[in-house]
Amino acid sequence: xxxxxxxxxxxxxxxxxxxxxxxxxxxxxxxxxxxxxxxxxxxxxxxxxxxxxxxxxxxxxxxxxxxxxxxxxxxxxxxxxxxxxxxxxxxxxxxxxxxxxxxxxxxxxxxxxxxxxxxxxxxxxxxxxxxxxxxxxxxxxxxxxxxxxxxxxxxxxxxxxxxxxxxxxxxxxxxxxxxxxxxxxxxxxxxxxxxxxxxxxxxxxxxxxxxxxxxxxxxxxxxxxxxxxxxxxxxxxxxxxxxxxxxxxxxxxxxxxxxxxxxxxxxxxxxxxxxxxxxxxxxxxxxxxxxxxxxxxxxxxxxxxxxxxxxxxxxxxxxxxxxxxxxxxxxxxxxxxxxxxxxxxxxxxxxxxxxxxxxxxxxxxxxxxxxxxxxxxxxxxxxxxxxxxxxxxxxxxxxxxxxxxxxxxxxxxxxxxxxxxxxxxxxxxxxxxxxxxxxxxxxxxxxxxxxxxxxxxxxxxxxxxxxxxxxxxxxxxxxxxxxxxxxxxxxxxxxxxxxxxxxxxxxxxxxxxxxxxxxxxxxxxxxxxxxxxxxxxxxxxxxxxxxxxxxxxxxxxxxxxxxxxxxxxxxxxxxxxxxxxxxxxxxxxxxxxxxxxxxxxxxxxxxxxxxxxxxxxxxxxxxxxxxxxxxxxxxxxxxxxxxxxxxxxxxxxxxxxxxxxxxxxxxxxxxxxxxxxxxxxxxxxxxxxxxxxxxxxxxxxxxxxxxxxxxxxxxxxxxxxxxxxxxxxxxxxxxxxxxxxxxxxxxxxxxxxxxxxxxxxxxxxxxxxxxxxxxxxxxxxxxxxxxxxxxxxxxxxxxxxxxxxxxxxxxxxxxxxxxxxxxxxxxxxxxxxxxxxxxxxxxxxxxxxxxxxxxxxxxxxxxxxxxxxxxxxxxxxxxxxxxxxxxxxxxxxxxxxxxxxxxxxxxxxxxxxxxxxxxxxxxxxxxxxxxxxxxxxxxxxxxxxxxxxxxxxxxxxxxxxxxxxxxxxxxxxxxxxxxxxxx
Numbered sequence: 012x013x014x015x016x017x018x019x020x021x022x023x024x025x026x027x028x029x030x031x032x033x034x035x036x037x038x039x040x041x042x043x044x045x046x047x048x049x050x051x052x053x054x055x056x057x058x059x060x061x062x063x064x065x066x067x068x069x070x071x072x073x074x075x076x077x078x079x080x081x082x083x084x085x086x087x088x089x090x091x092x093x094x095x096x097x098x099x100x101x102x103x104x105x106x107x108x109x110x111x112x113x114x115x116x117x118x119x120x121x122x123x124x125x126x127x128x129x130x131x132x133x134x135x136x137x138x139x140x141x142x143x144x145x146x147x148x149x150x151x152x153x154x155x156x157x158x159x160x161x162x163x164x165x166x167x168x169x170x171x172x173x174x175x176x177x178x179x180x181x182x183x184x185x186x187x188x189x190x191x192x193x194x195x196x197x198x199x200x201x202x203x204x205x206x207x208x209x210x211x212x213x214x215x216x217x218x219x220x221x222x223x224x225x226x227x228x229x230x231x232x233x234x235x236x237x238x239x240x241x242x243x244x245x246x247x248x249x250x251x252x253x254x255x256x257x258x259x260x261x262x263x264x265x266x267x268x269x270x271x272x273x274x275x276x277x278x279x280x281x282x283x284x285x286x287x288x289x290x291x292x293x294x295x296x297x298x299x300x301x302x303x304x305x306x307x308x309x310x311x312x313x314x315x316x317x318x319x320x321x322x323x324x325x326x327x328x329x330x331x332x333x334x335x336x337x338x339x340x341x342x343x344x345x346x347x348x349x350x351x352x353x354x355x356x357x358x359x360x361x362x363x364x365x366x367x368x369x370x371x372x373x374x375x376x377x378x379x380x381x382x383x384x385x386x387x388x389x390x391x392x393x394x395x396x397x398x399x400x401x402x403x404x405x406x407x408x409x410x411x412x413x414x415x416x417x418x419x420x421x422x423x424x425x426x427x428x429x430x431x432x433x434x435x436x437x438x439x440x441x442x443x444x445x446x447x448x449x450x451x452x453x454x455x456x457x458x459x460x461x462x463x464x465x466x467x468x469x470x471x472x473x474x475x476x477x478x479x480x481x482x483x484x485x486x487x488x489x490x491x492x493x494x495x496x497x498x499x500x501x502x503x504x505x506x507x508x509x510x511x512x513x514x515x516x517x518x519x520x521x522x523x524x525x526x527x528x529x530x531x532x533x534x535x536x537x538x539x540x541x542x543x544x545x546x547x548x549x550x551x552x553x554x555x556x557x558x559x560x561x562x563x564x565x566x567x568x569x570x571x572x573x574x575x576x577x578x579x580x581x582x583x584x585x586x587x588x589x590x591x592x593x594x595x596x597x598x599x600x601x602x603x604x605x606x607x608x609x610x611x612x613x614x615x616x617x618x619x620x621x622x623x624x625x626x627x628x629x630x631x632x633x634x635x636x637x638x639x640x641x642x643x644x645x646x647x648x649x650x651x652x653x654x655x656x657x658x659x660x661x662x663x664x665x666x667x668x669x670x671x672x673x674x675x676x677x678x679x680x681x682x683x684x685x686x687x688x689x690x691x692x693x694x695x696x697x698x699x700x701x702x703x704x705x706x707x708x709x710x711x712x713x714x715x716x717x718x719x720x721x722x723x724x725x726x727x728x729x730x731x732x733x734x735x736x737x738x739x740x741x742x743x744x745x746x747x748x749x750x751x752x753x754x755x756x757x758x759x760x761x762x763x764x765x766x767x768x769x770x771x772x773x774x775x776x777x778x779x780x781x782x783x784x785x786x787x788x789x790x791x792x793x794x795x796x797x798x799x800x801x802x803x804x805x806x807x808x809x810x811x812x813x814x815x816x817x818x819x820x821x822x823x824x825x826x827x828x829x830x831x832x833x834x835x836x837x838x839x840x841x842x843x844x845x846x847x848x849x850x851x852x853x854x855x856x857x858x859x860x861x862x863x864x865x866x867x868x869x870x871x872x873x874x875x876x877x878x879x880x881x882x883x884x885x886x887x888x889x890x891x892x893x894x895x896x897x898x899x900x901x902x903x904x905x906x907x908x909x910x911x912x913x914x915x916x917x918x919x920x921x922x923x924x925x926x927x928x929x930x931x932x933x934x935x936x937x938x939x940x941x942x943x944x945x946x947x948x949x950x951x952x953x954x955x956x957x958x959x960x961x962x963x964x965x966x967x968x969x970x971x972x973x974x975x976x977x978x979x980x981x982x983x984x985x986x987x988x989x990x991x992x993x994x
Contacts (some may be wrong), residue, residue: 038307052108053137054568056797057146058361059089059103059120063151065359067103068151071122074105075132078115085109089120104259105150106143118146125151138502142565148361170808170816171201173698173754177251178202178213186857186864186898187242193275194237196245201806201818202759208441209233211273212760213250214750214804220253222274226313226355226863229368235351236275239304239317239743241288243942243988246278256415260422261506262526264641265497265563282308285991287316292984294949298323300984313355320348323951324977343378343401343975367412383920385448386968387843388779389834392476394448400439407432421498429490434483442477442728443469444784448920473531474725475784477728482607485520485548504565508575515554523607527600528727530783540727541600543593544620545609555582561637573639581631589620589725621671623725628667629715635660646696653691659684666715673721681739683710692886700751707744713737713773717790732789740771742790757816758807768797776831776840777967787835795829795844814859824849828965844879847964863902868912869893876964888918888962909933916960919971928956945986952979 046784059071071089076082087107109116116132128151135142137888170184185199197205204212211218211233221233229235277286287305300321307314324345333475336424382397411428443465465473491514498507523545530538561575592598592615637658644651662681668674686708695703719733747782748763774793777786802822809815826847833840850873871891877883894912901907914928931954936947959974 034954047558048278049412051111053111053141054106054108054143055118055146056104056106058148059105059122060148060150060361061471062150063153064310065150065361068122068125069103071103071120071125071151072108072120073105074121075109076119077119078131081117084116102152102259113393118149119148120151122151124153126154128152137614140504141502142504142568159819170757171759172757173752176694176698177386178247179605180248181252182242182245182247182926185864186859191242192238192243193240193245196242196248197237199274200248201816202761202804209237213224213271213273214748214759216271218250218273219270220272222253222272224277224308224313227366227402228313228353228355229351230317232370235317235349235370239302239319240275241304241986241988244277244281244286245275249274250278255420256424256924257508259498260417260497264643265506281306283992284308284951285989288988289985290986292947292982293983294980294982296978296980298980298982300729300982305989311357311359315351315353316351317353318348318350320707322346323743323982334805343376344977345374346374347372347374349373362416362417364413367410369408369410371408372406374403374405376405377401378403380972381974382970382972383924384968384970386779387845387878387880387883388781388832389841389880389882390539391446392448392968393779393781394445394783396445398441402437404435405432406434420501421496424493424495426493427491429488431486431488433486436481436483438479438481438483440477440479440481444474444476445469445472446474446781447472470531471534473534475531475728476529478527478529479524480606481522481524483520483522485518487516489516490514506563508559508561508563510557510559510561512557513555515552517550517552518548519550520546520548522548523601524869525606532782539600541593543592543598543602545588545590545592547588547590551583551585551587553581555579555581567825569644570642572641573637575635575637575639577633577635577637579631579633579635581629581633583627583629585625585627587626588624590592590615591618591620594618620725623670625668625670625721627669627716628663631664633660633662633960643796648696650694650696651692652694655686655689657684657686657689660710662712664712664715665720668716668719668721670721673719675719675820677718679712679715679718681712683712684708684738684741685710697754699749699754701748701752703746703748705744705746707746709741709742709744710739711742712739728783728785730785730787732787734790737773737790738771738792740769741771742769743765750894753807757813758805760803760805762803763800766797767799770794772796774830776833778833778835778840780835782835785835789838791831793829793831793842795827795842798826800824816857816859818853818855820851820853822851823920824851829967830967832967842879843967845965846877846885847874848876849874857896862961864898866896867893874918876969886918890962891915904937906936907933908936919960919962920969924960924971924973928958929954930957943988945988947984947986949982949984950979951977951982955979 055075057073059068059073060066061068067089069090073089074085074086075084077084083109089103089104089105091591113135116134118130118132119127120130121127128149130146130149132146169179171180173179180200182196185196187195187199194205197203197211200213202594206212211221220227221236222228223236223240250271250273252269253272253274254264255270257265258268285307287303289513290300290302292301293299298321300323301319303316303318305316322345332619349370349372351368353366353368355366356364378399378401380397380399380401382395382399384395384397386393386395406991409428411426411431414423414425416423465476480970491512493510493512495508495510500506504832524542526542526544528540529536530540554904557577557579559575559577561573563571563573565571569620592610593600593602595610595614595618598604598610598768635658637656638698642651642653652716662683662685664681665676665678686706688705688707690703690705691700692703717737718735720735721733723731745766746763747765748761750759750761752759771792771794773790775788776791776793779786800822802820803817804820804822806818807816809817824847828845828847830843831840832843851871853870855866855868857864864975869892873887873889873891875885875887877885892912892914895909896910897907897908899907911929911931914930916925920924930952931950933950933953934947936945938945955978957976957979959976961972961974963970
């Protein structure tokens with residue numbers, strides 16, 4: 012039985028006490044200073060709508076008149092200023108300040124085409140802390156129907172400009188190939204980066220939500236819209252900070268309610284009725300694709316239906332001119348099918364919203380990886396050659412919904428979700444560990460990894476070989492419900508937030524493998540260990556419940572503080588039983604029983620490997636106390652924003668762990684300090700300059716399983732142990748950037764610096780047995796890990812005619828990786844330090860010639876790696892590419908998109924990976940029937956030289972992996988576009 016103890020953050024209690032006292036005193040001083048503000052101004056807020064349609068009437072003029080003499084006291088426009096007033100999210104909400112003086116007033120509301128409305132406004136009996144009054148919704152009536160001529164504004168097609176706080180990208184200014192989807196456009200946006208997982212960054216800042224016409228379609232799955240929304244439908248792409256429903260409901264910004272979003276605005280003709288496209292095609296090497304994307308829009312509802320099936324692995328189109336590299340390919344060969352539906356309904360009254368989605372996905376992936384790994388060890392490295400062959404079959408269904416209601420003094424946000432996943436994976440694995448390195452492996456040497464006897468040259472330096480065939484099947488269920496409500500007070504700007512959620516998880520898994528290990532000594536096979544195993548991992552389930560309460564005290568319009576308390580309880584229960592079937596007759600080395608079959612339960616139930624089977628039960632209770640201080644100040648020439656978000660968490664975690672040798676119950680109590688989003692930002696009001704500094708602290712308690720002092724020998728070559736003395740780790744992030752924009756010239760540049768150290772990082776250090784290739788891992792806290800980044804980037808046009816533009820980035824990365832590595836028989840593992848310095852560069856030039864464009868691109872990463880060991884040989888490595896891209900308008904309305912790129916690698920341990928590969932892709936297309944039908948021919952990797960090589964490195968070693976890729980192919984496909992307008 013382990014004794015309970017506290018794992019305290021590496022800051023003394025006296026220091027913490029002084030910090031919090033100072034913080035409270037600061038808030039009291041600011042609050043006291045601000046009290047006088049209440050006696051000066053009263054903020055009036057409300058909303059203007061059409062009497063018949065209940066649609067907002069943005070731009071309405073609001074005036075407050077003195078009832079006695081009709082003198083105008085104050086006026087404003089009904090525009091939602093916190094959304095920059097220029098996107099589809101714009102509403103006719105307004106806020107305006109008047110002198111805080113009791114009396115009778117009149118509200119006058121006017122807008123072209125509507126009858127002017129007059130509303131009596133008695134302001135009597137004002138409360139002491141009443142700083143605002145909600146006047147509700149005012150409805151304007153039209154005196155008669157007006158037929159207005161449409162005004163068409165023709166402007167120069169600049170690629171981007173700033174409007175207030177919003178970056179606006181003009182989609183028509185980019186040269187894109189026929190059939191291009193939204194991902195092609197996003198990749199070309201100046202300042203934007205698109206990762207292969209669908210994550211988007213703009214000017215180095217992570218885009219938290221990808222919106223469509225201001226709505227959060229396909230929540231949490233950017234790739235659905237990126238891969239299926241055609242670019243011909245897009246009018247503009249806007250990037251801005253967007254406030255959420257709670258801020259809109261309260262009429263003031265709520266701390267933590269702001270998201271950085273990318274809002275895709277459709278062209279006017281696609282904003283009503285049914286729009287969409289259907290695509291189908293086939294090609295060589297049995298390639299195929301089929302896709303459906305359809306949307307229906309009304310004033311108050313949206314519906315999207317989509318489906319996609321293909322075996323092309325990659326959705327990239329020739330001639331897009333991005334920073335794509337072969338490592339961005341989905342590994343192996345993938346056959347996938349996807350279908351889903353997404354809906355959104357807004358009540359005309361604005362009192363409720365309903366939205367949600369459902370998606371089902373099936374994928375088959377076959378991937379073959381060939382890996383070279385160098386293991387950094389004292390007194391000489393060892394070298395691994397790994398060949399892995401995996402076939403993964405996966406079916407997943409997910410659905411989530413949102414019900415949002417607004418009442419007079421409260422709102423209610425309900426979000427249920429449910430996920431189901433089924434998997435069936437087959438794997439083949441071969442690992443050969445050598446005492447000396449080979450520059451390259453021949454095909455016969457690789458093939459010999461699977462034969463009873465390995466090649467003679469390999470045998471001389473062989474330490475061990477592991478052959479394993481596996482089969483895994485199982486399923487998982489996850490579901491949950493969250494409820495949040497914001498309550499506002501009648502005569503106070505303060506508000507109360509209540510939040511609760513509950514979730515569950517249930518998983519089952521059956522895992523079978525035939526695992527053989529050959530041990531070698533002096534060029535001879537010394538010993539063989541064969542195991543026929545069945546892992547029964549069930550049940551594995553858990554649940555979690557969370558409750559949170561927060562009170563927001565508004566000191567004045569520019570300053571507020573949020574105090575919160577959150578409680579979380581989580582319980583998990585896991586059973587894992589390992590059975591040694593090889594101990595049965597006919598189930599050993601030469602078994603003929605198919606992998607995945609079992610004898611009777613009575614025959615194998617007594618063959619349990621008690622030392623490597625376990626049952627663990629864990630209950631966590633977390634109390635988190637938080638504060639959120641926000642200050643913003645708008646002046647004539649600049650705007651300041653600052654926020655401080657300290658959190659203190661008290662964790663009490665109890666685990667009951669049992670296996671054949673251990674039965675222990677222990678509790679760990681930990682104090683964690685976190686600061687998730689503290690920052691200060693300055694902007695000039697003309698949006699030409701921006702500076703921001705961010706500081707984050709992320710404290711993490713060690714996984715409870717790492718405290719269990721057991722020796723797990725499930726994998727005889729990789730043994731794991733626990734450590735009862737682990738301490739929490741803290742990752743600090745300091746990020747600073749400066750942005751300079753030239754709106755008239757269409758130019759911008761950014762410089763950013765990052766410093767990210769980790770204190771008490773948890774390293775899985777190991778000792779290595781050079782005689783057998785066996786590693787024994789033990790978690791330890793280590794210091795000295797950090798990474799930094801400095802880069803300069805820019806984008807924009809280079810000539811007055813705006814036909815030549817560029818995107819560029821130059822910078823450096825530095826990473827210091829610290830681990831613990833030792834040899835068997837040595838008292839303790841020693842520190843292994845590896846320093847990696849990388850110089851990065853990206854440059855892209857595009858020249859537009861009428862309706863055609865041609866471009867140059869180049870990307871490079873050059874690195875230098877050194878270590879602290881005397882026998883560590885420093886080395887250099889480089890990955891770079893350069894090439895041409897083009898979108899060309901040809902006679903007979905033909906269009907050609909093509910890219911030709913040289914991908915080069917240098918410095919790899921396996922000399923066969925140091926290569927120059929020329930990759931050429933092309934697309935020839937032609938529209939028919941006024942663009943409703945587009946026929947395309949794609950050639951992918953026409954020269955057949957594509958290869959996928961990745962390289963990773965840390966203090967334990969270097970890993971170089973070559974993955975199989977889809978073979979070159981031609982595919983003929985056609986897209987039909989439809990637009991059904993309501994009658």
